[in-house]
Amino acid sequence: MAGESLIPATPKKVSTMQQIATATLPLSQAASTATPSATSAISMEQEINPWEAQAYRFDLAARKLNLDQGIWKVLRYPTREIIVHIPVSMDDGSIEVFTGYRVQHSIARGPGKGGIRYSPDVTLDEVRALASWMTWKCAVVNIPFGGAKGGVICDPKKMSQGELERMTRRYTAELIEFIGPEKDVPAPDMGTDEQTMAWIMDTYSMHMRQTVTSVVTGKPVNIGGSRGRREATGRGISVVCDEALKHLNMPVEGCRVIIQGFGNVGSNAAKLLAEKGYTIIGIAEYDGALFHPDGLDIPNLLSHRGRAGSINGFTQAGAQSVDKHELLSRECEILIPAATENVITSRNAASLNCRILCEGANGPTTVIADDILEEKGVFIIPDILANAGGVTTSYFEWVQDRMGYFWTELEVNQRLDRIMADSFLDVIAYSTSHEVNNRIAAYMLAIDRVAYTTKQRGIYA
Numbered sequence: 001m002a003g004e005s006l007i008p009a010t011p012k013k014v015s016t017m018q019q020i021a022t023a024t025l026p027l028s029q030a031a032s033t034a035t036p037s038a039t040s041a042i043s044m045e046q047e048i049n050p051w052e053a054q055a056y057r058f059d060l061a062a063r064k065l066n067l068d069q070g071i072w073k074v075l076r077y078p079t080r081e082i083i084v085h086i087p088v089s090m091d092d093g094s095i096e097v098f099t100g101y102r103v104q105h106s107i108a109r110g111p112g113k114g115g116i117r118y119s120p121d122v123t124l125d126e127v128r129a130l131a132s133w134m135t136w137k138c139a140v141v142n143i144p145f146g147g148a149k150g151g152v153i154c155d156p157k158k159m160s161q162g163e164l165e166r167m168t169r170r171y172t173a174e175l176i177e178f179i180g181p182e183k184d185v186p187a188p189d190m191g192t193d194e195q196t197m198a199w200i201m202d203t204y205s206m207h208m209r210q211t212v213t214s215v216v217t218g219k220p221v222n223i224g225g226s227r228g229r230r231e232a233t234g235r236g237i238s239v240v241c242d243e244a245l246k247h248l249n250m251p252v253e254g255c256r257v258i259i260q261g262f263g264n265v266g267s268n269a270a271k272l273l274a275e276k277g278y279t280i281i282g283i284a285e286y287d288g289a290l291f292h293p294d295g296l297d298i299p300n301l302l303s304h305r306g307r308a309g310s311i312n313g314f315t316q317a318g319a320q321s322v323d324k325h326e327l328l329s330r331e332c333e334i335l336i337p338a339a340t341e342n343v344i345t346s347r348n349a350a351s352l353n354c355r356i357l358c359e360g361a362n363g364p365t366t367v368i369a370d371d372i373l374e375e376k377g378v379f380i381i382p383d384i385l386a387n388a389g390g391v392t393t394s395y396f397e398w399v400q401d402r403m404g405y406f407w408t409e410l411e412v413n414q415r416l417d418r419i420m421a422d423s424f425l426d427v428i429a430y431s432t433s434h435e436v437n438n439r440i441a442a443y444m445l446a447i448d449r450v451a452y453t454t455k456q457r458g459i460y461a
């Protein structure tokens with residue numbers, strides 16, 4: 001599908017997001033009419049609504065592409081939104097009802113693909129935004145999937161394994177006709193893991209009367225998971241950081257990195273970057289932060305966190321405990337938010353002190369913060385590119401499950417490295433030829449690919 005485009009690659013005038021927004025007519029009511037700027041009086045609630053942020057960026061990129069108005073409307077909204085109320089027998093004998101969602105944004109380029117999030121803060125708008133980001137992410141790395149996402153409003157930390165298993169199985173059963181290897185393939189996200197995927201695979205397989213491993217990805221390796229999947233998002237981040245340094249003519253030696261979030265994405269990024277010679281000077285977690293000007297000992301920190309369940313209490317000569325918010329503003333070459341959405345906003349963007357912002361998390365930077373960072377000259381590697389290593393290896397897992405033949409970790413990693421490096425260069429080429437920032441370039445590239453396929457398939461009935 002590479003190279004297929006609805007538009008010619010003609011250079012256009014340089015535009016910041018703000019200039020693009022004001023220079024073109026708003027199509028949508030919500031995001032476009034606001035044309036927020038760093039100084040406007042937009043409320044924090046509006047600023048951090050992930051669906052509005054997604055829609056705003058989509059509209060900007062669609063305008064730059066001169067996207068056909070009909071296709072614009074098709075791609076702006078999700079194809080399907082499912083809400084389920086899930087009754088669960090709790091350990092104390094009571095019955096609790098949890099609300100869950102599955103949003104399928106687009107299946108134009110292949111089955112829906114996207115994680116399932118368990119969190120007390122899940123909202124339909126958040127799941128909608130995450131589903132559409134999955135569409136754009138899969139298109140940026142050019143894998144044959146659409147975009148979907150799921151979520152259940154619950155606090156997994158307060159639930160027993162038995163309660164989580166029953167909730168997961170009932171959620172799966174409620175969605176049984178909407179998911180499947182050729183329909184929609186879930187994966188883990190915040191609050192879910194390999195075990196959750198094993199329960200979903202088993203429940204789906206029981207209903208189908210046969211083992212169907214390719215219904216989910218991110219499974220344990222012994223039941224159809226892919227080698228390298230666990231580290232894949234962090235690995236992809238390390239590859240795009242390498243590419244960004246090459247692009248900006250900066251050396252790896254002496255490259256200082258600060259990472260927010262030490263979960264799957266953040267800890268694997270830290271480990272792989274440290275192995276490549278980057279200096280990880282700071283790690284922020286929800287309950288504390290660590291700083292070492294000469295570099296934290298990441299393997300030891302991982303062992304400590306494994307034992308203690310927290311980065312707090314870690315001892316290394318020269319390492320200091322610091323404020324988790326203030327750490328993000330310290331001087332570094334690369335800042336990697338790898339925790340959650342909306343951590344870089346109008347409130348703290350001006351204080352950042354990094355050359356490169358590599359978005360490990362989905363949606364960590366708000367639209368207003370984007371403008372501020374652009375003025376500061378920060379080079380952004382946007383989420384739909386930077387953290388696409390996870391879904392790329394999920395694609396490998398789906399392929400391997402369907403073949404029934406499994407690759408070595410080296411094969412997985414080599415294929416992942418090539419896709420991530422090529423995708424970085426694709427985004428940079430788009431950014432250069434259309435004279436837009438990296439984020440809008442990534443959206444334009446993705447929208448262009450999805451729009452091309454949507455037009456080619458045509459609108460049914």
Ligand code: NAD
Binds near residue numbers: 189233287324387388
């Ligand atoms: P995770 O639950 O394994 O880790 C998140 C970590 O961030 C946890 O250690 C948590 O304590 C910490 N955290 C949460 N809020 C924080 C805050 N405000 N400040 C500092 N630390 C905080 O989740 P993950 O899988 O690593 O996902 C992290 C982000 O990356 C999410 O936005 C997710 O959607 C995105 N993402 C994950 C993958 C993947 O393969 N896991 C792929 C693409 C994108």
